[in-house]
Amino acid sequence: MAFVDQAKQPKGRSLLSVRGLCKSYGGLKAVKSVSLEIRPGEVVALVGDNGAGKSSFIKMLSGVMMPDEGSMRMKGAEIKLTSPADARNFGIETLHQHLGLVDVFNVQENIFLGRELQTKRFGIFPVLDRAKMRSQTADLLERIGLQLPEVESPVRAMSGGQRQSIAIARLLLNDVKLLIMDEPMAALGVDEGRKVLELIDSLREKGLSVLIISHNLEHVFTIADRIAVMKNGNLVDVVDTKAVDHDQVVSMIVSGRPVNAPTH
Ligand SMILES: Nc1ncnc2c1ncn2[C@@H]1O[C@H](COP(=O)(O)OP(=O)(O)OP(=O)(O)O)[C@@H](O)[C@H]1O
Numbered sequence: 001m002a003f004v005d006q007a008k009q010p011k012g013r014s015l016l017s018v019r020g021l022c023k024s025y026g027g028l029k030a031v032k033s034v035s036l037e038i039r040p041g042e043v044v045a046l047v048g049d050n051g052a053g054k055s056s057f058i059k060m061l062s063g064v065m066m067p068d069e070g071s072m073r074m075k076g077a078e079i080k081l082t083s084p085a086d087a088r089n090f091g092i093e094t095l096h097q098h099l100g101l102v103d104v105f106n107v108q109e110n111i112f113l114g115r116e117l118q119t120k121r122f123g124i125f126p127v128l129d130r131a132k133m134r135s136q137t138a139d140l141l142e143r144i145g146l147q148l149p150e151v152e153s154p155v156r157a158m159s160g161g162q163r164q165s166i167a168i169a170r171l172l173l174n175d176v177k178l179l180i181m182d183e184p185m186a187a188l189g190v191d192e193g194r195k196v197l198e199l200i201d202s203l204r205e206k207g208l209s210v211l212i213i214s215h216n217l218e219h220v221f222t223i224a225d226r227i228a229v230m231k232n233g234n235l236v237d238v239v240d241t242k243a244v245d246h247d248q249v250v251s252m253i254v255s256g257r258p259v260n261a262p263t264h
Pocket residue numbers: 025028030048049050051052053054055056057
């Protein structure tokens with residue numbers, strides 16, 4: 001698929017559009033009327049201090065929690081997400097910090113976990129279709145440009161970054177349009193984190209949209225097309241990455257006030 005050039009996109013074209021999302025926990029307003037557009041083929045980073053409301057916000061986009069108020073539209077059509085399965089049906093997948101891999105299984109077993117392909121031996125007895133799962137896994141890894149040295153070994157033997165990539169690949173078996181990631185690189189070393197950034201970049205080139213929460217501004221500046229800043233449950237601003245520098249983003253995170261940068 002062709003690279004989606006942000007500058008050439010018609011204004012207003014959006015994949016997911018959320019308006020006025022609110023969420024309270026008892027008396028605590030964790031998300032206060034946050035609106036955000038996510039366009040096809042862009043990476044949006046969501047940043048903010050601890051407790052700013054980032055995870056609460058994305059949980060509403062991934063169907064984990066229902067908003068108290070607000071609306072969401074996918075390609076213009078209103079959607080209501082009551083579960084992660086609902087979100088999945090609309091092409092929204094979320095990578096949680098707990099990756100959900102089974103250590104003793106190999107790559108293809110993890111990718112097909114819970115949705116194993118079957119065939120019939122002698123036309124009667126249902127058995128796992130290992131050959132088909134192996135070839136589909138190879139196709140999938142190639143499609144997303146992921147090279148793993150040992151696909152037949154248990155994933156226990158793999159590095160943090162490789163495991164992360166397998167967890168991402170697993171989500172991409174479905175027809176994903178928006179991939180949401182909550183702090184995906186937090187537990188990874190420098191090289192490992194860089195590989196996951198490369199994977200995200202290649203997904204964008206294939207037209208996927210990514211919403212990524214990160215505290216690492218270096219990563220944010222490397223990968224994001226736009227940066228959304230939250231503080232105390234409010235959306236401070238959404239800025240083009242190219243229009244701001246590191247200090248300006250820090251200033252927005254800390255002060256909760258927008259900087260004078262062109263926004264979209
Ligand atoms: N399940 C919950 N019940 C009650 N309060 C919650 C719950 N989850 C989050 N909160 C509160 O809501 C506010 C926002 O939390 P949230 O986890 O969304 O922040 P965050 O921006 O993701 O922070 P961090 O960067 O630390 O992950 C915080 O004050 C937090 O204590």
